[in-house]
Amino acid sequence: MELNKFIGTKIKKFRESRNMTQDELAELLDTTRQSISRYENGERKANQDLLFELASIFKVSLDDFFPVRNLYDQTNIIKVTPENMVAIPVIGTIACGDPILADENIIGYRYHLKDRLPKGQTFYLTAKGDSMEPKIPDGSDVLIRMQDDVEDGEIAAVLVNGDSEATLKRVKKQGDIVMLVAENTDYAPYIITEHNPARILGKAVGVSFYL
Template sequence: MELNQWVGNKIKQFRLEKKLTQTQLADLIDTTKQTISRYEKGDRKANQDVLFALSDLFEKTIDDFFPPISKKNTPSAPQVELIPSTLQKINATSSKLEHERQLIVLDTAETQLQQQNTVEDSKNTVTDNIIPFPKLSSYNYYDQPASAGTGQYLNDVQVETIELPVDYDADFVIPIYGDSMEPEYHSGDYVFVKLSVNLSDGDIGVFEYYGDAYIKQLLINDEGAFLHSLNVKYDDIQIDADSDFRIIGEIIGSFTPIEM
């Protein structure tokens, strides 16, 4: 089981022990229900500040969120004595550290394990078929989704950071809610936004219309300007000089998360 899934299962277990809903827990640690859901599914890594807040709330230690250290020995005779001794030294030393320093030790160990697994996997793989580990890029992330449908408020939303295995020159990332931009964009996709007010006919962007944020295609013709949906079951939204309307930015890419 991946570490994020393990931690997510623990968050869910401790939440249910406290008889809290995802919404109630989100309110207690000042985040959103969607974020709690992603933590529990393992789609998103809980940072140290979140884990500190959860450990205080659940009356648990940081270690309670992580899997126990395996005591399984390898069959090699010299390592039977060396591995337990090394683990004992690591445990004895790290147990004396503050929680923040323990997390640094954990992150280092995870990185080493990941590199070790990558090397081991490569030994059993034909060189031409090796798939490189994707490089993660960090983006400003607005957890409140923009609507590909009926509209969703975007202002006054807390900005966070998200890491994704794609590289775009974007100013921020937001999730989509709704199906009005299918088949090009789907509900749950992340879209990458470049701030700009200079969009032309046919460009797809994020627009604020009477306080709600929409992901639409901008159409300009002899009949006027419209926010157009790619899904034919949705009507266009006409805009004019009297409309409470502004362009936020252009969509320069998208990413569909893998279902867990």
């Protein structure tokens, strides 16, 4: 089976197993139902960024979207070497809920195969609190791709309170108004103003957590 169609079949399977409609998945991805249909039919290629988001939504690993290889076929074994692995720093903590003081020091590393990462410079921040649940559980390591702006509706790591605290929120843009919105409706939006500034660190492109 062609890879695009295989991945599309897996997307549909994961969606239906969670009793989720194409419209509901499209809303989570900030896209259209037609786009979801094209992904599931294999008419459109799902790039790495999309697969990271889908893995987070369905709470599966990236490997779950790809065919299972023959474990006894030596040609299918990926040899882990220093050349094809990269260490992604875990930097401080993201406040999911009441923002906490940001710590910019590296507190550890997560290791990845280079070709499984999205393009651009990346780092991890650890989510704390329940403001982004159920999409991002408390304690998750959130993969951030460094960029100074995001599209309306995307999740970003943002520095607030004079660049002294970090928070993870969905960025909503309505005209001249920019808001940081939690997934958990118990939390009020954080409205960015001249007297209440904020600075985007990067876009959230993946999340890792332990069951």
